[in-house]
Amino acid sequence: MSSELTEIKTFIQATNPLDLLPEPILEKLIKQVQICYVRCDETLPPQGITDPSLYVIRKGTLSVIKNNQELIEKLAEGDICSVFCSQDAVSNTLVKADEDTLIYAISFSSLLEICVEHPHVGAFFTKPAAERLSDQVSKINEQEVVSSTLMNRSIGDFFSSPAVTIEETTSLQSAAMIMTERNFSSLLIIRDKALVGIVTDKDFRCRGLAKGLTLSAPVSDIMTADVQMIDVNASAYEALIKMNSRGIHHLPVSRKGQLAGMVTITDLMRQESLSSVNVSSMIAKAKDVTELSHISDLLPKLQVSMAKLGTSASSVGKTMSAIADAFTCKLIELAKAHLGDEPVPFVWVSAGSQARQEQMVSSDQDNALIIDDSLQEQHRPWFTQLAQFVCDGLAQCGYPYCPGDVMASNQKWRQTQAVWHKYFTQWIDKPDPKALMHCSIFFDMRSVYGKESLLEDVRQKMLKKTQGNTLFLAHLSANAIKLRPPLGFFRDFVLTDNGKHKNTLDLKHNGIAPVVDLARIYALSEGIEEVNTLKRLTQAMGTSSLTQGSGKSLFSAFEFLTMSKVKHQAKQLLEGEETDCFISPNALSKLDREHLKDAFKVIKEMQSVRQTTYG
Incomplete structure (x- = not known):
C-alpha cells in the first residue's frame, strides 16, 4: 500500500462509524477514496463528483445551511458530511467551505456494495439523527435482561x-x-x-x-x-x-x-x-427507623445490580421510586403508631423525580401534605409532628433534605386543599420566575399515602386553568428553553469549563431536564393528568402540541440520556463515589458519543419549535 493510501487509511480508521469495519473491508474502501480540494466559499459537491457521495473532512471547515439562511452545523477535521448520500436530501440544504478545505470523497453506492455485510454502516449515514437514536434505544431495549x-x-x-x-x-x-x-x-x-x-x-x-x-x-x-x-x-x-x-x-x-x-x-x-420486592417486604416488616436505615444500605447495590442486568432506565426509576414510596408509607405508619390516627383526612404527596417515577439513589426529598379543609387549628401540631418525623426518617434512610426546603416539614408545603388551590391559581395567573420554579416542582405530584382525591381535585382545577392558557404556557416555555443542550456548531460538545466537573457534560440540566420540561408543557397544554415523562410524551403524541414523529424522537432521546445516567452512576457506586450526572465524553465510545450528539440535536430542535411557537 502506498504511503498516500496508508495516510488515508490511518485517518479513516479513526472516523466513526467507519472505524467499526474489519481490516479487509476497510482496505477495499480506501481504494475508492477520491481526494478533493474545495476553495473557500465554494459549495459541495466538489467539481467532478456527480454520484451521491460521502465526504470526510481531512482539513478545513464546512458550513451546513438550510433554506439558504439557517446555519445547522459546522463540520471540521474528522467530521463526516452525509448530506449528499442521497439526491433527494439536498434540495433545501447548502454546504459551503469556510476556508480552503481538503476532503475525502467516497461514492455512496460503492460504500454500500463494499459494506454489504455491515448494513448498519450505510444506515448510519442515510438515517436522520432522530431515527438513528431510536434504533439504538430499540437495540438496548432488546438486550434488556430485566430482573x-x-x-x-x-x-x-x-x-x-x-x-x-x-x-x-x-x-x-x-x-x-x-x-x-x-x-x-x-x-x-x-x-x-x-x-x-x-x-x-x-x-x-x-x-x-x-x-x-x-x-x-x-x-x-x-x-x-x-x-x-x-x-x-x-x-x-x-x-x-x-x-x-x-x-x-x-x-x-x-x-x-x-x-x-x-x-x-x-x-x-x-x-x-424479586430482590426489589424483597426490599419492599423488609421495609413493611421493619419496626423502627434504625431498622429502615439499615435496609436503605441495600439500595446502591440494588441499583448497580439492575444496571448490570441491563434493566432499562425507566424500570430502574420506577423501582427506586416505588421503594421510596414504601419507605414513606412505613414512616407514616410508624408516626401514626405514636401520634394516633389523623384528626382529619390528608394525602402525602411526592414531587419531582419520585412523583415522576424517575428517581435514583441519593435523590433529594421533594414532598408535601395536602390536608382536608375541615382542619382546625388544634389539629396542626399533629401534622407538624408527622411531617418532621417522616422527613427526618427519610433523611436517615439516604434521601437527603431538599436544599430548597421543598418538604412537608416546611409549613408552607403543609397546607389545606383550599390553600393549595390558591397556590396554583397564583402561579398560573402571575408566572414570575419564582412561580415558574414552583411549577417545575409541584406540577409533578403523585399521591403516596392517604386520601388521593385531595390531590386529584387540586390537579383537575389546575389543568382546567393551564389548558389553552397561552400566556402562562408562553412564560413556561421561555423558562424551559433556558437549559440548552451542550452542542456547539462544530458538532462537538460544549463542556463545563470550571470547578470540580470541568470538561464534563451535565446530563441532568442540559439533557434530561429539558425533556422533562417539554413533556410537562405538552401535558399542561393538553390537560394530560400523567406526570411520568415518557407517559406524558406518549399521551401528547398526535395532539396539537406534539406530532407523532417529534414525540417518538424525544422519547428516544430521553431513554438514551437516562440509560447513560444509569450506567454512569452504577460505575460511580461500584467505585464508592457519590453519584452525579456529569459525564466525560472521553469515557464514552465513539459510537455512544455520536448517539449522545443525536439526542442533544433532537432536544435542540424541539426547543426551537417551542421558541417559534411562543416567541
Whole structure:
C-alpha cells in the first residue's frame, strides 16, 4: 500500500462509524477514496463528483445551511458530511467551505456494495439523527435482561374478572358461603354499586370470630374501608410493590375508573421472586427507623445490580421510586403508631423525580401534605409532628433534605386543599420566575399515602386553568428553553469549563431536564393528568402540541440520556463515589458519543419549535 493510501487509511480508521469495519473491508474502501480540494466559499459537491457521495473532512471547515439562511452545523477535521448520500436530501440544504478545505470523497453506492455485510454502516449515514437514536434505544431495549418480567407486563395479564361483589348489608354467614363456594379468599363490598370496602379470610378470623360477632351481623362490621384501586394498565410489578409496602394481599383493579376485578399477591408472586420486592417486604416488616436505615444500605447495590442486568432506565426509576414510596408509607405508619390516627383526612404527596417515577439513589426529598379543609387549628401540631418525623426518617434512610426546603416539614408545603388551590391559581395567573420554579416542582405530584382525591381535585382545577392558557404556557416555555443542550456548531460538545466537573457534560440540566420540561408543557397544554415523562410524551403524541414523529424522537432521546445516567452512576457506586450526572465524553465510545450528539440535536430542535411557537 502506498504511503498516500496508508495516510488515508490511518485517518479513516479513526472516523466513526467507519472505524467499526474489519481490516479487509476497510482496505477495499480506501481504494475508492477520491481526494478533493474545495476553495473557500465554494459549495459541495466538489467539481467532478456527480454520484451521491460521502465526504470526510481531512482539513478545513464546512458550513451546513438550510433554506439558504439557517446555519445547522459546522463540520471540521474528522467530521463526516452525509448530506449528499442521497439526491433527494439536498434540495433545501447548502454546504459551503469556510476556508480552503481538503476532503475525502467516497461514492455512496460503492460504500454500500463494499459494506454489504455491515448494513448498519450505510444506515448510519442515510438515517436522520432522530431515527438513528431510536434504533439504538430499540437495540438496548432488546438486550434488556430485566430482573422481573412483571415490569413489562400489565395487571391485565394477571387479575381476575369480573369482580365478585356483595352489598355491605350481606350477613357474615352469606358472605362466608359465597367465598367457600367460589374458593375465594376475599370479596369486594359495595354500596349503591360503589366500592366501599373489602373483606378477607383474615377479617373473618380477627374481626368476626375473635370478637364473637353473630353470623347474622352485616359484613360491613368486619370489612376494611377506604380501599384503593389500581388501574388495569399499571404494571404488575407496580401492584406487587404496592401490596408489599402496605402489607396487603388483595388489590381491586379498575378500568376507566370503574371496578373491573381483583389481583392478589399470590397471582403475582407465583411468577417470580424479586430482590426489589424483597426490599419492599423488609421495609413493611421493619419496626423502627434504625431498622429502615439499615435496609436503605441495600439500595446502591440494588441499583448497580439492575444496571448490570441491563434493566432499562425507566424500570430502574420506577423501582427506586416505588421503594421510596414504601419507605414513606412505613414512616407514616410508624408516626401514626405514636401520634394516633389523623384528626382529619390528608394525602402525602411526592414531587419531582419520585412523583415522576424517575428517581435514583441519593435523590433529594421533594414532598408535601395536602390536608382536608375541615382542619382546625388544634389539629396542626399533629401534622407538624408527622411531617418532621417522616422527613427526618427519610433523611436517615439516604434521601437527603431538599436544599430548597421543598418538604412537608416546611409549613408552607403543609397546607389545606383550599390553600393549595390558591397556590396554583397564583402561579398560573402571575408566572414570575419564582412561580415558574414552583411549577417545575409541584406540577409533578403523585399521591403516596392517604386520601388521593385531595390531590386529584387540586390537579383537575389546575389543568382546567393551564389548558389553552397561552400566556402562562408562553412564560413556561421561555423558562424551559433556558437549559440548552451542550452542542456547539462544530458538532462537538460544549463542556463545563470550571470547578470540580470541568470538561464534563451535565446530563441532568442540559439533557434530561429539558425533556422533562417539554413533556410537562405538552401535558399542561393538553390537560394530560400523567406526570411520568415518557407517559406524558406518549399521551401528547398526535395532539396539537406534539406530532407523532417529534414525540417518538424525544422519547428516544430521553431513554438514551437516562440509560447513560444509569450506567454512569452504577460505575460511580461500584467505585464508592457519590453519584452525579456529569459525564466525560472521553469515557464514552465513539459510537455512544455520536448517539449522545443525536439526542442533544433532537432536544435542540424541539426547543426551537417551542421558541417559534411562543416567541
